[in-house]
């Protein structure tokens with residue numbers, strides 16, 4: 064054992080009081096010498112040298128096994144000291160009056176909405192707490208986009224949107240009628256939360272699925288660097304501001320990407336966390352301190368952290384705190400107790416907080432109870448907030464997070480200030496309205512107040528004039544969303560022509576086709592530079608590694624090391640102007656990049672064409688909420704679900720084999736989902752996607768599943784393009800003559816090959832003439848069929864329209880059998896429009912690792928099952944006898960008592 068670890072020491076004799084005093088004096092003297100030396104260094108060589116010394120001492124101590132105390136925290140006081148605060152540039156008084164009016168209107172919107180339509184919801188208390196944080200931004204920081212400047216990018220805390228609407232009302236951008244129609248979206252009213260899909264000229268970012276804005280904002284800030292570093296966008300000092308809730312940061316996505324922000328030196332990014340210490344049900348950390356917890360997390364991740372905890376009226380008290388006792392008390396105070404102070408009397412706070420140490424009680428002995436009660440929190444003090452924002456905007460080299468302490472429901476008084484029910488408060492009674500009005504000085508009479516009328520000062524009032532002049536100064540109104548961007552032309556058919564041809568004997572997987580298409584697009588002089596390949600550490604899985612060398616992997620700092628494979632042709636090349644976004648193992652991060660790139664046409668006025676390639680299993684089921692947000696944001700681009708198909712990805716097993724993402728894609732509006740089988744299908748779909756999204760500007764997103772099973776690719780039959788895009792076309796009609804029965808086999812993805820084998824078997828052995836159909840998209844078929852049906856329902860006197868399915872199947876005789884590498888629910892979803900009997904085969908159940916042959920047997924989707932399903936269908940139709948079918952089952956070696964894979 065190392066002797067330094069010995070904790071037990073020889074029993075020592077008691078020292079006399081005199082000896083103890085002497086020992087103490089010696090220690091004091093020893094320390095004084097140390098401090099004198101440090102002081103000397105500080106005075107003569109400055110703080111940098113002191114830091115250097117301390118670091119060296121730390122190394123010295125560590126080498127001797129001395130464990131030094133580690134803390135990522137600074138004391139529980141404001142980061143910026145009063146003497147370092149810049150002068151406030153605005154008119155505090157008028158800004159407060161504007162803010163009060165906005166507070167009132169934001170509250171009135173919610174109260175009125177809930178009176179006219181009980182239960183319609185809305186939130187009062189979030190804006191009440193964040194108002195100062197927003198208003199300082201609106202009056203002094205957030206620049207609007209116009210022809211002279213890029214403007215800033217702001218993610219507003221979603222539940223605070225009434226405040227944003229109320230401000231737009233004062234600016235004259237929204238009318239009283241608009242405010243009165245809050246949450247009445249069906250009659251064109253203001254959307255409940257920020258939704259670009261519903262208010263495409265106003266909102267840019269959906270922020271109300273908690274935890275998604277922080278990660279989206281990080282990748283947004285990174286994408287801005289990407290555009291600049293690649294020379295696509297001019298260098299600017301555009302900032303990305305994200306306003307977040309303290310409760311929100313419990314979401315794993317929220318903090319999951321913060322190290323990327325520091326690693327990539329995103330000093331264009333500012334998080335403002337509205338630390339009202341509360342979430343929906345109660346305190347965020349009743350028994351802890353959320354601001355300190357977050358400080359440690361962000362500092363540990365390399366962020367610049369600015370705490371705005373206490374308002375200016377605490378400054379004189381802190382100035383007197385020469386022994387650090389007040390700071391100690393602040394450090395001790397836990398959030399649950401601090402929240403209690405919001406609803407407490409001054410006397411309670413005096414006793415409970417200051418009363419712990421007599422010296423502190425002494426500090427406030429000349430303060431009245433009312434003064435003690437009103438001691439303010441930093442997030443409600445414009446001077447403190449301004450100082451923090453200013454420091455954040457000029458900080459270089461790292462992102463900044465501002466942790467601002469506020470009160471939830473600020474100003475609501477007993478109606479919900481700092482109470483656990485604050486979040487749910489949507490109705491104020493007459494008395495509560497009166498109090499609110501009086502507290503914020505809104506000129507509404509006692510008679511009128513119970514109606515909660517909106518209030519807007521006259522156009523020539525100092526308030527409106529000031530508010531507008533501030534916005535003019537900063538470039539215009541925000542939030543604003545626009546869609547003007549560079550046009551992208553669909554590449555000519557020639558670019559895709561090689562995929563329309565047969566590959567001969569060469570076996571190719573659709574993944575390879577997709578990668579080749581991206582490669583060709585990258586080389587194309589028109590579209591090439593706008594392509595953004597995004598991959599979550601799976602480039603080698605999908606055979607994309609050639610792109611590393613071809614266009615480079617994006618890194619803001621370039622490549623400061625010699626890669627281990629530098630000698631190889633396809634080495635891992637990182638470059639400042641690299642084009643590939645190699646995100647590492649984060650589908651959420653990659654999707655956030657995809658969103659930033661796919662909405663760049665709106666955010667930056669630059670159309671980009673992102674291709675995000677991932678394991679299809681880790682798409683919809685893992686990051687479905689981000690895909691939903693992408694659609695809300697009108698994102699354009701291609702999602703490629705690689706290694707798809709429950710039986711096509713041999714090996715890997717249950718957690719990798721996707722046989723259901725196409726079903727998960729069903730409820731996503733404006734999303735086209737395809738499961739192509741052949742190279743030409745992939746090419747036709749991608750080309751159409753570029754045309755629809757980029758040339759026509761349609762609001763749609765493309766999802767394609769790709770497989771890694773290689774097989775010879777056939778030539779594209781004539782005239783099949785419309786069918787490919789609509790979801791189904793006849794791929795191979797029967798050539799056989801004089802067969803007794805007729806069947807139609809529908810197949811998708813790699814399983815189409817099993818279907819083709821079944822066609823041969825049925826024609827050669829079972830007297831069944833078979834047509835083979837390629838189903839590229841059940842979702843498109845379903846959408847078109849239900850859309851057509853809806854039209855016919857609503858137009859009884861018009862000639863009925865035919866869906867694509869009805870048009871292509873109306874003349875067909877025989878039975879139908881559908882097989883895919885996906886769940887049976889997909890073909891079942893269109894069964895209404897398919898002639899009966901309709902047999903559906905699919906891969907319901909957990910995947911398994913095994914060979915493709917065995918998997919297709921296990922999931923009952925191989926050619927034998929397809930043959931058998933066809934014969935069973937003919938039995939149901941009355942064309943075959945049961946014993947013929949039973950015999951076939953034996954011949955095909957199928958076990959009727961095998962467990963259903965869904966139960967295995």
Ligand SMILES: Cc1ncc(C[n+]2csc(CCOP(=O)(O)OP(=O)(O)O)c2C)c(N)n1
Nearest residue numbers: 189271272273308309310311337341342343
């Ligand atoms: C993913 C997700 N889960 C739950 C909710 C419901 N929700 C809305 S606001 C809220 C509390 C928010 O607390 P916080 O982030 O602290 O914001 P505050 O309103 O306190 O500023 C919750 C749970 C949501 N919007 N999103």
Ligand SMILES: [Mg+2]
Nearest residue numbers: 309310341342
């Ligand atoms: Mg909160």
